[in-house]
Amino acid sequence: MVNIGNIWQYLALQSPLQSLSGDQLNATKMAVTTYTLPQLPYAYDALEPYISSQIMELHHSKHHQAYVTNLNKALESHLAAVAGTDIAGQIALQQAIKFNGGGHINHSLFWQNLAPAGSEEASPSAAKELVSAIEKTWGDFEAFKKAFSAALLGIQGSGWGWLVKDGPQGGLRIVTTKDQDPVVGGEVPVFGVDMWEHAYYLQYLNGKAAYVDNIWNVINWKTAEDRFLGSREDAFSVLKAAL
Numbered sequence: 001m002v003n004i005g006n007i008w009q010y011l012a013l014q015s016p017l018q019s020l021s022g023d024q025l026n027a028t029k030m031a032v033t034t035y036t037l038p039q040l041p042y043a044y045d046a047l048e049p050y051i052s053s054q055i056m057e058l059h060h061s062k063h064h065q066a067y068v069t070n071l072n073k074a075l076e077s078h079l080a081a082v083a084g085t086d087i088a089g090q091i092a093l094q095q096a097i098k099f100n101g102g103g104h105i106n107h108s109l110f111w112q113n114l115a116p117a118g119s120e121e122a123s124p125s126a127a128k129e130l131v132s133a134i135e136k137t138w139g140d141f142e143a144f145k146k147a148f149s150a151a152l153l154g155i156q157g158s159g160w161g162w163l164v165k166d167g168p169q170g171g172l173r174i175v176t177t178k179d180q181d182p183v184v185g186g187e188v189p190v191f192g193v194d195m196w197e198h199a200y201y202l203q204y205l206n207g208k209a210a211y212v213d214n215i216w217n218v219i220n221w222k223t224a225e226d227r228f229l230g231s232r233e234d235a236f237s238v239l240k241a242a243l
């Protein structure tokens with residue numbers, strides 16, 4: 001069954017050509033859910049001075065909200081296309097579901113992997129196991145930060161940088177995704193950084209490198225540790241809370 005209430009699973013499947021039996025179709029209809037904007041776990045000004053209150057408010061209440069609104073519209077249209085056995089219609093909606101569903105997933109993960117500078121969560125000491133694995137992989141913590149920052153600055157156009165864990169016992173890797181493509185290959189997203197201009201331009205203008213330098217002050221290492229020690233399902237539980 002294609003459970004389109006579970007958007008990351010849907011994006012991973014990308015299977016518009018499956019034919020559904022009547023019972024499966026009814027079950028699919030019942031599984032469709034409306035997604036909602038998750039609340040931020042802190043105030044809009046909590047990440048000052050590194051990310052301005054203005055950026056946070058626009059980013060969350062306008063940009064992320066738009067992804068949620070457009071995802072719901074696309075899923076509703078997709079449901080109608082499935083019900084009408086309209087394969088062409090289903091295929092035509094793939095990109096809208098991928099883009100807006102990815103936007104919802106990525107931002108939901110991003111808000112939770114940020115924390116006010118100076119808080120306990122914003123210190124790498126809140127991620128002892130993860131830091132140890134980082135040191136094993138990259139030699140030392142500063143080398144990892146350098147490699148991650150270089151990956152962020154190497155993104156052409158809009159996209160995201162992620163530290164991921166390859167499955168339950170897997171190693172760590174730095175990956176980048178284009179536009180709003182989410183990490184859907186089975187990896188656990190430990191933390192991500194939004195490299196769209198809307199994430200920094202109002203404050204940093206063309207100073208992308210300064211944004212990247214400063215993002216390290218507001219990474220939530222407690223969340224990163226929890227995701228590193230947990231499963232992919234645990235990391236994506238934030239989406240279920242925001243249904």
Ligand SMILES: [Fe+2]
Nearest residue numbers: 063194196199
């Ligand atoms: Fe964004």
